[in-house]
Amino acid sequence: MELNWHSSSSEYIATFAKKRNSLMKKAKDLSQICDAEIGIIIFSCTGQLYEYSSPSMDSVIERYNNLKRKAQPELDQPPVDAKVLEEEIANLNRQLQGLQEYHRQLMGEDLSGLSVKNIQNLENQLEMSLSTIRLQKEHIMTDQINELHHKRNLIHQENIELQEKGREL
Incomplete structure (x- = not known):
């Protein structure tokens, strides 16, 4: 039976009670036949509480909370040691400095400490990058x-059509 908002409240209450009782019966059957722990909590639209549990609601909720904690162990672990974080920060700072130095070298700055071979490698990298950029530019153009x-x-075709219309007039 499909309910709509225009149904009378007695029909709604009867349907709710019927469905609730059916759910409770199925939960009871499932717990007995399959030896399952079950907990059902239902709040009606009027705020009335209905529940069924086997063996008890407290044990079902406790078991649920325990399994939920096991499923999310990273949330229960203590924060990472500060020393580990400091080492990671120092490593990231070294990487950042290296990248900044490499960027300056690519821009032609800070080349004094480089050997001829390093400068040639830098030049080769720049030439390859320039070649890739030129290919992309050619493709776009x-x-x-x-x-x-x-x-x-399209404009030429439109122009021809307009000339033909002008001749007709």
């Missing part, structure tokens, strides 16, 4: 040129 050709053809 080719796409734009093709789009402009397409637009030119």
Whole structure:
């Protein structure tokens, strides 16, 4: 039976009671037949509490909470040791300094400490990057040129059609 908001309250109450009793019966059968621990809590729209548990609601809730804690062990673990965090921060700072130095070298700054071989490697990397950038630029420009050709053809076709209409007039 489908309920809508226009049903009378007595129909709603009767349906709620019927469904609630059916659920409670099925829960009781499941707990007896399968030797399962079950806990059901139902609040009606009027705020009335209905519950069924086997063996007891406290034991079902306690078991649920224990399993929930085991499923999320990282939340129950103590925070990471401060020394470990300090070491990680120091490592990240070293990495940051290295990246900043490499960036300055790519920009042509701070080259005084580099050997000729290192400078040649840097130059090769820059040339490869420049080549990749140029290929990407050519690809974009080719796409734009093709789009402009397409637009030119459309305008040309429109121009021909307008000339034909002008002749007809």
